Structure formats: C-alpha cells, structure tokens
Amino acid sequence: xxxxxxxxxxxxxxxxMRDTKDSRLAEIMESLVRHxxxxxxxxxxTEEEWARGVxxxxxxxxxxxxxxxxxILLSDVLGVTMLVDALSNRRPAEATQNSVLGPFFxxxxxQPPDAADISGGLPGTPLFFEGRVVDREGAPVAGAAxxxxxxxxxxxxxxxxxxxxxxxxxxxxxxxxxxxxxxRSIRPSSYPIPGDGPVGEIMGAxxxxxxxxxxxxxxxxxxxxxxxxxxxxxxxxxxxxxxxVFGVKDSLVASYDTYAADSGPRRGPTDQPYTVLRHTFxxxxxxxx
Ligand code: BEZ
Ligand code: FE
Numbered sequence: 001x002x003x004x005x006x007x008x009x010x011x012x013x014x015x016x017m018r019d020t021k022d023s024r025l026a027e028i029m030e031s032l033v034r035h036x037x038x039x040x041x042x043x044x045x046t047e048e049e050w051a052r053g054v055x056x057x058x059x060x061x062x063x064x065x066x067x068x069x070x071x072i073l074l075s076d077v078l079g080v081t082m083l084v085d086a087l088s089n090r091r092p093a094e095a096t097q098n099s100v101l102g103p104f105f106x107x108x109x110x111q112p113p114d115a116a117d118i119s120g121g122l123p124g125t126p127l128f129f130e131g132r133v134v135d136r137e138g139a140p141v142a143g144a145a146x147x148x149x150x151x152x153x154x155x156x157x158x159x160x161x162x163x164x165x166x167x168x169x170x171x172x173x174x175x176x177x178x179x180x181x182x183x184r185s186i187r188p189s190s191y192p193i194p195g196d197g198p199v200g201e202i203m204g205a206x207x208x209x210x211x212x213x214x215x216x217x218x219x220x221x222x223x224x225x226x227x228x229x230x231x232x233x234x235x236x237x238x239x240x241x242x243x244x245v246f247g248v249k250d251s252l253v254a255s256y257d258t259y260a261a262d263s264g265p266r267r268g269p270t271d272q273p274y275t276v277l278r279h280t281f282x283x284x285x286x287x288x289x
Contacts, residue, residue: 001015001016006041009037010033010034010037013033013037014030014033014034017029017030056198056201056202059197059198060074060197060198060199063197063198067103067159068103068194068197069103070197070198070199072103073103073193073194073197073199074198074199074202076100076102076193076244076245076246077193077199077202077203077208077244077245079246081100081245081246082099082100082245082246082247085098085099085100089226091226091284092136092284093251094136094282095136095226095282095283095284096220096228096230096251096281096282096283097230097249097251097252098228098229098230099215099229099230099231099247099248099249099252100229100231100245100246100247101217101219101229102217102245103194104149104151104157104159104217105147105149105217105219106149106159106167106170108167109147109149109167109170109171109172110167110170110171110172111171111172111173112171112173112183114173114176114180114181114182114183115182115183115184116171116183116184117183117184117185118148118168118169118170118171118183118184118185119168119169119184119185119186120158120164120166120167120168120169121168122152122153122161122168122169122186123153123186124152124153124186124187125153125186125187125258125272125273125274125275126184126185126186126187126266126269126270126272126274126275127184127185127186127187127188127216127256127274127275127276127277128182128184128265128266128274128275128276128277129148129182129183129184129185129216129277129278129279130180130182130276130277130278130279131146131175131180131181131182131218131278131279131280131281132175132178132179132180132181132279132280132281133146133175133179133181133220133222133280133281133283134179134280134281134282134283135225135282135283135285136282136283136284136285140175140177140178140179140180141175141179141222141225141283142175142176142177142178142179143174143175143222144174144175144179144181144220144221144222144225144283145172145173145174145220145221145222146172146173146174146175146181146218146219146220147170147171147172147217147218147219147220148170148171148173148183148216148217148218149169149170149171149216149217150169150170150185150188150215150216150217151169151188151189151191151214152169152186152188152189153186153187153188153189154189154191155188155189155190155191155192155214156191157169158170169185169186169188171183175222184269187214187256187275188214188215188216189214190211190212190213190214190237190238190239191211191212191214192210192211192212193210193212193244193245195210203244208244209239209242209244210244211239211242211244212239212243212244212245212247213233213234213237213238213239213240213243213248214233214234214237215231215232215233215247216231216232216277217230217231218230218231218232218281220281220283222283224285224286225283225284225285225286226283226284226285226286228281228283230252230281231247231252232252232253232254232277232279233248233252233253233254234253234254234255234256235253235254235255235256236256240253254277254279255277256275256276256277257275257276257277257278258273258274258275259273259274259275259276260273261273261274264276
C-alpha cells in the first residue's frame, strides 16, 4: 500500500476494510468509497473546492441544535430523504403515500377531543378538517393515532411565531369506531424552508426557491399497519411544482373547498369565508411476520 496513484487508491482504501464483521456495513462503506472517489474524479475536484466542501459540511454540523437539523435539511433539498422513503416504503397506489416529516413535528402536543379548535386563537381563514382512516378494503381503522401540525396564515409554525410558546396548530387525535377524526384550525400558507444556514447558501447559489407549497402534515399510526408520514397540499398552490424538498405527490394534492360564511356545509359556526378539507387515508398492512 505505497506509492498509490489516482488509479489504485480506490481499491487500496476498500482493501483496508476487508475485516468488517457487519456485512451490511461492509457493503455500504465499499459503495460509499467507490462513489465518493468517482465523484472526485468526475469533477476533478481541486484542493480549494475540497476545502470549501469541508467548510460547508463543518458549518452544516455547527448549525445543528436540538431544534434545528441542518443535515436533514440538506438531505431534504438534495432529494435524499424522499429517495430513501421511496425505496423503503413501496406502497400500492391505492394506499396513502408518504412525504417528508420536516423539522416542525413535536411530540409534546395536546390531545384534544374530536372536532376541537387547535388554532390557538391565531388569525386566518377557518379550516374544518374531516378525515377518515381506512384499510385497503375500505374498512374503518378505529383508534388510529393521528398527529396533525401545520403553519399559520403567514407560514409560521408555533415554534417560530415570535413570542409564542404554547403548542398551537398541532394535536394528536384518535380515530373513532367509524375511522373518522376531525378538527378546526386555520388555513396554512406556503412558507420558505429555513434559509439562514449553509443549506440556504447552496439554494441561493444554485438558483433554487426556498418556498414550499402550503400543507397540513399528518402522521398516522395504527397497530398492524405501516406508519404514514404525509401531508395534504391545496390544489391551487403556486409552488406545487417547485417544492424544494420534493415532497409533492399527485395523490396528496387535495381540494381545499372554500365557502362564503353563509353557505356550504359549515355555515353558522363562523362569520367569515371558510375552508373545508376532507380526505380519506388508506393504510397498508405491515408485511406478515
Ligand atoms: C416542512 O414541511 O415542515 C419542512 C419539510 C422539510 C424541510 C423543511 C420544512
Ligand atoms: Fe411543513
């Protein structure tokens, strides 16, 4: 292992790992070395570019805190998060598809009764969400845990509304015997992914927009079924075809039906125009065994 050249160094590095006991780790490390070396050869990476890359990754790590995960954001904008999901969760088209989890999920959310108002009193167009969880035969899934969370009318989550500490626009519901759950909130808005760190720099340098289409996040779990991490986007959102984290799927684009205060299925509880969002979520069984 001396006098290695650009032609021999890849095999030399791989040969140093031949005693790896974990066969999956061995497979991953060999492939990683091959692909990184191929990338360096492909672009003929200069020393200056290598140093900039090291600096970028260093600053990405330094940006991470318990509430800010810049590496996951980097994975999101490079399409790696959705690629891993696509490979790990191959579901039939009839089942509800996954999207990204994103950084704003919290497990210290309230568990209000069905139909509760979770808006936290924030201003916005009232949103009435009526959901149903079923299996692939259409039978209701009772007792499913349904986490919901979303942004306000300005695109802020409760964790980044200035001065706001209480959980708002998030809750955990349980489906009824009929598979239904419902809540009232405010209509979310499109918003930019965090752009004040290294990921924002790379997005700017590559001419990409930070704007995500508006959405309501849902995470649905029920015994015996695959967990669904998903979101529903309004069909009229201008950013549907430019999501910086590649989370939009046709089956997750929903009709956010808007009505005048004195018309439609919910006339009465509100004196302003309101939106009704209805969706049926179809769970896929866990593989047997
Ligand atoms: C979100 O939808 O909350 C989100 C997803 C990925 C990156 C940033 C935000
Ligand atoms: Fe989000």
